[in-house]
Amino acid sequence: MSLFEIIRFALRGLNSNKLRTTLTTLGIAIGVSSVIILLAVGNGSSKAVQAGIEKLGTNTITIQSNRGGFGGGRASAARAASSQPLTVADAVALSDAVNAPDIKQAAPVAGANVACAVGTNSSTPGTFNGTWPSWFEASNTSVKQGTYFTNDDVTEGRHVAVIGNTTATDLFGTSNPLGQEMRCGGIPFTIIGVTEKKGSNGFQDGDSLVVAPLTAVQRSLTGYNNLQSIVVQAKSAKVQDLAQTEINTIMDARHKVKNTNNRDYRTLNQASLLQTTSSSNSVFTVLLGMVAAISLLVGGIGITNIMLVTVIERTREIGIRKAIGAPKRAILTQFLIEATILSLVGGLIGVFGGLVGSHFKIVGVQPVIIPASVFLAFGVSILIGVFFGGYPASRAASLRPIEALRYE
Amino acid sequence: MSLVIDVQGAVKQYGVGDAAIFALDGVDLQIEQGEYVAIMGPSGSGKSTLMNIMGALDNMTKGKYFLDGIEIDTLDENALSVVRGRKIGFIFQSFNLIPRTTALANVELPLAYQGIKGKERRERAMAALKVVGLADRVNHEPTELSGGQQQRVAVARALSTRPALLLADEPTGALDSKSTHDLLDLFDQINAAGRTVVVITHEDDVAQRAKRVVRMRDGKIVSDVMNR
Numbered sequence A: 001m002s003l004f005e006i007i008r009f010a011l012r013g014l015n016s017n018k019l020r021t022t023l024t025t026l027g028i029a030i031g032v033s034s035v036i037i038l039l040a041v042g043n044g045s046s047k048a049v050q051a052g053i054e055k056l057g058t059n060t061i062t063i064q065s066n067r068g069g070f071g072g073g074r075a076s077a078a079r080a081a082s083s084q085p086l087t088v089a090d091a092v093a094l095s096d097a098v099n100a101p102d103i104k105q106a107a108p109v110a111g112a113n114v115a116c117a118v119g120t121n122s123s124t125p126g127t128f129n130g131t132w133p134s135w136f137e138a139s140n141t142s143v144k145q146g147t148y149f150t151n152d153d154v155t156e157g158r159h160v161a162v163i164g165n166t167t168a169t170d171l172f173g174t175s176n177p178l179g180q181e182m183r184c185g186g187i188p189f190t191i192i193g194v195t196e197k198k199g200s201n202g203f204q205d206g207d208s209l210v211v212a213p214l215t216a217v218q219r220s221l222t223g224y225n226n227l228q229s230i231v232v233q234a235k236s237a238k239v240q241d242l243a244q245t246e247i248n249t250i251m252d253a254r255h256k257v258k259n260t261n262n263r264d265y266r267t268l269n270q271a272s273l274l275q276t277t278s279s280s281n282s283v284f285t286v287l288l289g290m291v292a293a294i295s296l297l298v299g300g301i302g303i304t305n306i307m308l309v310t311v312i313e314r315t316r317e318i319g320i321r322k323a324i325g326a327p328k329r330a331i332l333t334q335f336l337i338e339a340t341i342l343s344l345v346g347g348l349i350g351v352f353g354g355l356v357g358s359h360f361k362i363v364g365v366q367p368v369i370i371p372a373s374v375f376l377a378f379g380v381s382i383l384i385g386v387f388f389g390g391y392p393a394s395r396a397a398s399l400r401p402i403e404a405l406r407y408e
Numbered sequence B: 001m002s003l004v005i006d007v008q009g010a011v012k013q014y015g016v017g018d019a020a021i022f023a024l025d026g027v028d029l030q031i032e033q034g035e036y037v038a039i040m041g042p043s044g045s046g047k048s049t050l051m052n053i054m055g056a057l058d059n060m061t062k063g064k065y066f067l068d069g070i071e072i073d074t075l076d077e078n079a080l081s082v083v084r085g086r087k088i089g090f091i092f093q094s095f096n097l098i099p100r101t102t103a104l105a106n107v108e109l110p111l112a113y114q115g116i117k118g119k120e121r122r123e124r125a126m127a128a129l130k131v132v133g134l135a136d137r138v139n140h141e142p143t144e145l146s147g148g149q150q151q152r153v154a155v156a157r158a159l160s161t162r163p164a165l166l167l168a169d170e171p172t173g174a175l176d177s178k179s180t181h182d183l184l185d186l187f188d189q190i191n192a193a194g195r196t197v198v199v200i201t202h203e204d205d206v207a208q209r210a211k212r213v214v215r216m217r218d219g220k221i222v223s224d225v226m227n228r
């Protein structure tokens, strides 16, 4: 009996039991596509968070004052009795090329919490910074429309401002904000630039933003000795740790820190934030992978179930075939081909479904396919299909015809 | 005349120890070419067991079985399938057609397993279906046929390979009297063409058609007489 003939038998077998064929194919297809999509969603969300954090600048270190930190008031005052505020002089010291060779630049930031208004529109920016032009590079913020303010603007204390996209829309709607004036805490600022969209980093909207020259903000809104933070940029992500050490050495000396466990300032490191989130994201992906594995298992059990339910009928059929002279090899080949076609077609449909499904946003996440997951899901489903289709058939084919005919 | 079937001291045991059942308890049976034999006996007397052994569908615990001079117990799986396909046509009480498969495809099946292809296979299957009077039902599936028609498809399937030996285990058990009559006529015709026919039956009028009647009881042959 030729292979071609056996393949025809297999196709006829599949065709003659359409319900079984459809259910098995469907089971495999759903198993495969859900594994692919679930893993793509996990991967996609991890990629999105990572990209969000990278936008903040990976070699940036932020120094904040521990003075009047949480809760302000007496408790922290008692803890760091000898504490000093962050000053512009600190920022200047950190920019010293000799003492801080791995620091590219440092920008002092005075933060205000004020509402801005234009006519009847108003908006309270999530971040209102008075700072130096170097802040833009240090914080990985670029101006998309208009210009940055200059050192000259800082020296002169000019009332100009660069604003974020959200603030621009809140205050000016669709009209061009450049050259227009807004009032923040009653103080007028002329808009000279709008920043590139940053999106959300998961905690706050990076585009709800006003940045103005330090001197102007200090003079009119915050006063002179109360910096909110100093943003420091390391020369590269690689020397971030060195830069961190230099910061501590310089700041400890300047602030007369005796006990390094009780500093009057603290540092926030974007790289470590990135590390934490990406490791928590890989935990998330592993979790999703487990969900996927379980769904593959459930799909596999479904396939197995459908295949086993038909074992009685198929075993009898094999008994009949043997009784009329079918060689064992021909029976085995036929049933293996049937199982292979079923799992191949199901697997391919599943891969197709997974690829198509991954194009759509799922709960706000754009899935990013992990290529290995496609092969894994496809391979496992084929294995399950071929094994559970082929194994009962091979067992039945080894029985004496009369045993197979009596099987129940 | 040569022996088609030569069963010597056949024993078939199910279970062991106290639970042992001897479905065959030392059976000797010789059947010559062209004979028409009916095997009778009460239910459980071992008729089917003997028939399955003669059809190479089952093995025995003890004894020897020669089919056309070949000792069946010594054959391997492959040789057995050749014997089942070419030498024997087996008809079951429950028809045992392949479900959801047309009458023609069912009859073609044993031919296909022998490597007979295309036109010749189709023609031989059609010819066999014509012999059993089902030329107009070739594209019907088993569920679209009556019991009598299904059994005739099974006979056509058994005949399609032109076996020397036709074995039938209560072939009329599930049929009405008209179908029974038709089927027995068919057996007469097959036997008249020179084929050896062995039929298991409960019914006396079925046994009357045969030329020899073998009676069994408790796994043994208790009588073996020629009709007429």
Ligand SMILES: Nc1ncnc2c1ncn2[C@@H]1O[C@H](COP(=O)(O)OP(=O)(O)O)[C@@H](O)[C@H]1O
Binding pocket: B014, B015, B021, B022, B023, B041, B042, B043, B044, B045, B046, B047, B048, B049, B050
């Ligand atoms: N697979 C089996 N397992 C155990 N006992 C069996 C099996 N097949 C048949 N028997 C026993 O063997 C005896 C003969 O059975 P069988 O040949 O089918 O009888 P008959 O066809 O004459 O009615 C019976 O007692 C039956 O119970």
Ligand SMILES: [Mg+2]
Binding pocket: B047, B048, B049
């Ligand atoms: Mg019986």
